[in-house]
Amino acid sequence: MNDTSRIQLGTHTLRARNSGEGSTNIFCLHGLADSLEIWDGIAPHLEPYGRVCRIDQRGHGESTAPGGPYSRNDLADDVVAVLDAEGTDTALLIGHSMGGVVAMTTALRYPQRVRGLILIGSTSQCAAKVSDWYERIARAAESDGLEGLRRAIYGGKSKKIIRGDGQGIAHMTRMLKSLHDDPLTPMLAEITCPVLVLVGEQDPMGPKASRIIYEALPRGRADFISIPDRGHWLQVEAGGEFLDALDAWLGKCLP
Numbered sequence: 001m002n003d004t005s006r007i008q009l010g011t012h013t014l015r016a017r018n019s020g021e022g023s024t025n026i027f028c029l030h031g032l033a034d035s036l037e038i039w040d041g042i043a044p045h046l047e048p049y050g051r052v053c054r055i056d057q058r059g060h061g062e063s064t065a066p067g068g069p070y071s072r073n074d075l076a077d078d079v080v081a082v083l084d085a086e087g088t089d090t091a092l093l094i095g096h097s098m099g100g101v102v103a104m105t106t107a108l109r110y111p112q113r114v115r116g117l118i119l120i121g122s123t124s125q126c127a128a129k130v131s132d133w134y135e136r137i138a139r140a141a142e143s144d145g146l147e148g149l150r151r152a153i154y155g156g157k158s159k160k161i162i163r164g165d166g167q168g169i170a171h172m173t174r175m176l177k178s179l180h181d182d183p184l185t186p187m188l189a190e191i192t193c194p195v196l197v198l199v200g201e202q203d204p205m206g207p208k209a210s211r212i213i214y215e216a217l218p219r220g221r222a223d224f225i226s227i228p229d230r231g232h233w234l235q236v237e238a239g240g241e242f243l244d245a246l247d248a249w250l251g252k253c254l255p
Contacts, residue, residue: 002017002018002019003017003018003019004016004017004018005017005018007055007081007082007085009078009081011066011067012058012063012064012065012066013063013064014055014056014057014058014063014078014082015036015055015056015061015062015063016036016053016054016055016056016082016086017036017053017054017055018051018052018053018054018086019043019044019047019051019052020043020046020047020048020049020050020051020052021047021050021051022049022050022051023050024049024050024051024092024254025050025051025053025083025086025088025090025091025092026046026049026050026051026052026053026091026092026094027053027055027079027082027083027088027091027092027093027094028043028046028052028053028054028055028094028095028099029055029057029079029093029094029095029096029098029099029100029102029103030054030056030057030060030096030097030098030099031096031097031098031099031100031121032097032098032153032169032172032173032176033060033149033150033153033160033162033164033169034060034096035056035060035061035062035163035164036054036055036056036061037061038096038233038235038236039052039054039235041235041236041238042235042236042238042243045238045243045246046094046246049250049254050092050254053082053086053088053091055078055082056164057075057078057098057099057102057172058070058075058078058168058172059164059165059167059168059169059171059172060163060164060165060168060169060172061163061164062163063164064165064168065164065165065167065168065169065171066168068167068168068170068171068174069171069174069175070171070172070174070175071175071178072101072102072105072175072178072184073105073109074175075101075102075105075106075172075175076102076105076106076108076109076110077109078102079093079102079103079106079110080106080109080110080113083113089113090112090113090114090115091113091114091115092114092115092116092117092118092253092254093106093107093114093116093117093118094117094118094120094235095117095118095119095120095122096120096121096122096233096234096235097120097121097122097123097205097232098122098172098176099120099122100117100119100120100121100122100123100213101122101123101124101175101176101179101184103117103119103122104117104119104122104124104184104188104191104213105184107191107192107193108184108187108188108190108191111191111192111193114193115193116193116194116195116196116253116254117191117193117194117195117196118195118196118198118246118249119195119196119197119198119210119213120198120199120234120235121198121199121200121203121205121210121232121233121234122197122209122210122213123179123205123209123210123212123213124179124183124184124185124188124209124212124213124216125179125180125183125184125185125209125212126176126177126179126180126183127180128180130180131177131179131180131181134173134174134176134177135173135174135177136152137149137152137153137170137173138170138171138173138174138177139170140152141166141167141169141170141173142166142167142170144166145166146162146163146164146166146169148166149162149166149169149170150162185212185213185216186216188213188216188217189216189217189218191217191218191221192218192221193221194221194222194223194253195214195217195221195222195223196222196223196225196245196246196249196253197210197213197214197217197222197223197224197225198210198225198226198227198234198242198245199211199225199226199227199234200226200227200229200230200231200232200234200237201226201227201228201229201230202229202230202231203230203231203232204231204232205232207226210224210226211224223249225245227239227241227242227245228241230242
């Protein structure tokens with residue numbers, strides 16, 4: 001059974017959806033221009049491990065967008081505010097792409113609240129070329145709303161449907177752009193919880209970005225798995241090897 005709620009955070013409201021039961025809390029963070037529905041296919045696989053919470057991050061899906069700009073810390077604060085609203089002391093964070101950036105920042109900012117990280121096709125830094133791409137996306141969203149955002153990310157022929165607030169997603173995109181001048185990579189050695197880094201070998205964002213994360217994490221606390229013949233949205237493709245990797249790691253890290 002899915003329970004959908006709206007969590008009031010003062011300047012904005014986040015939509016959350018919970019399913020499953022248990023003492024372990026699993027918190028799912030989607031990527032740029034996605035929404036909490038991106039986790040619907042994999043949520044039933046996670047529910048035997050505990051309570052699964054999915055949110056629309058600010059400006060995405062049915063969550064509202066406060067005025068910007070947004071910092072990575074602002075997004076980490078959102079995560080902890082939802083944990084507080086849900087009465088949750090600690091959670092395992094699963095972050096895809098941009099959601100992984102938010103998950104890593106939360107683990108650095110609130111280490112006592114994060115019991116583990118699963119990072120799917122994420123990144124901790126970006127080159128100047130990627131930074132410029134993020135800026136073009138943000139400007140397209142500001143000038144032409146969600147339609148401009150879709151064209152800038154996926155191309156004019158894409159039929160991808162994006163739901164949310166174009167201005168809010170522009171602020172989120174510039175948050176990602178900050179990874180050029182202020183990368184997370186040098187800080188990752190401070191992460192104290194166990195981490196699973198997952199990436200598809202065919203990920204157009206580049207498997208190297210996930211390898212950089214893994215190599216920056218403390219030795220002995222992280223595992224790295226590259227999935228053959230898979231792309232950027234592993235949680236949607238949800239092939240057997242991906243699910244097997246999740247089960248093996250969760251079985252090792254959860255009581």
